[in-house]
Amino acid sequence: MRKNFVSKGENAVESGHVNSLVSDADLHLIRGKVHASMEDRQYNVEVEFDSDWVIQSATCNCPRGQMRCHHMAALILFARDNISVTDKECVWSKPKQVRDPEVKKLSDLYPPKDHRSTARDLTEEEIKQFRQKLSVFDGSVGFSWLLSEESDQEENAASPITVDIESLIFHEDYVTADDKLRYLEDQLKVDDESIKLIAEQTVGQQSNPRWLLARKNRLTASNFSAVIAACGRQRFPPSLFKRLLGTYNIEHLKAIQWGNMKKGNPIIRRFPKCQSCPDWNMAPRMWLSRC
Incomplete structure (x- = not known):
């Protein structure tokens, strides 16, 4: 240069x-x-x-x-x-090359160990006794739900305990009906035998899994105040229907907590008969109506 x-x-x-x-x-x-x-x-x-x-x-x-x-x-x-x-490229910052490109399952990487807590299978009587011991905790132990008896889905579908509103609304008879409200009222009515059957199957309420099916789409005591208030305002928000469908957790309500605490000693009072629903039958801790 x-x-x-x-x-x-x-x-x-x-x-x-x-x-x-x-x-x-x-x-x-x-x-x-x-x-x-x-x-x-x-x-x-x-x-x-x-x-x-x-x-x-x-x-x-x-x-x-x-x-x-x-x-x-x-x-x-x-x-x-x-x-x-001595200046060289930083080799420690280079990404490592994959030597084995084969993808393996987690079950292959971590195979289950051969472990058994008991030397023999438990009998049905032992499982039943264990379930009875857990019943005193009122469902607070997870095994209470795991060991609960399975309900037959076909039996529940045909039982009057369930109210399938969706099937009624999408049915062809409802779509073509002139008076849709009257059609729903006729389809949702229950006879005396169904009332007695529902009362027998839902004894225990919260501790009975059938009670969760029976209260869905029905106006139970915990929902009376919300429904009456909505009728008074003539406003029916989506949250009201979510509550009726059992989507919300209402365990924090004082009335529910009081009912759970007192359900072992129920207090039965005499209520005047409803003018629109004159026939009422009462099961333990439960009121049932035909309409």
Whole structure:
């Protein structure tokens, strides 16, 4: 290089015009950005070396960059003073290569251990006794639900204990009915035998899983206040129907807590008969109506 380029390059380095520098020891290459002397812009400079680190070629995007310019000299001088012979690429930051690309199942990686807590299978009588011992905790133990007897879905579907409103609404008879309200009232009526059957199957209420089926889509005592208030306002929000469907957890209500605490000693009072529903039958801790 001419001495003029070298002296200008030294001045550029001393003036801090070399803004960035990147070196690649494997490719014998350095790249950087050098600020112009008189203009507010940067030039991209690239210098290539041979295996002995002798300059092979250099490029710059300044007007003189296709031949020689002081920007090349500035980058080379800056690299001489700031790049060590031991500088290498950070190999510890490279991602590890997957040696085994085969995907394995968790069951293959962690096979189940051959463990057995008992030397023999429990008998039905032992399971029944264990279930009775857990019954004193009133469902607070998870095993109470796991050991509960399974209910027959077909029996529940045909039983009057369930009220399938969805099937009635989408039925062809309801769609073509002139008086849809009258149709629903006729379909939802229950006779005396069904009332007695529901009362027998729902004894125990909260501790009886059939009670959860029986109270769905029905107006139970815990929902009376919400329904009466909605009728008084003539507004029926979606939250009211979610409550009737049993979606909400109402265990925090004082009335529910009092009922759960007192259900072992029920208090039965005489209520006047409803004018629209004159026939009422009463089961333990439960009122049933035909309509």
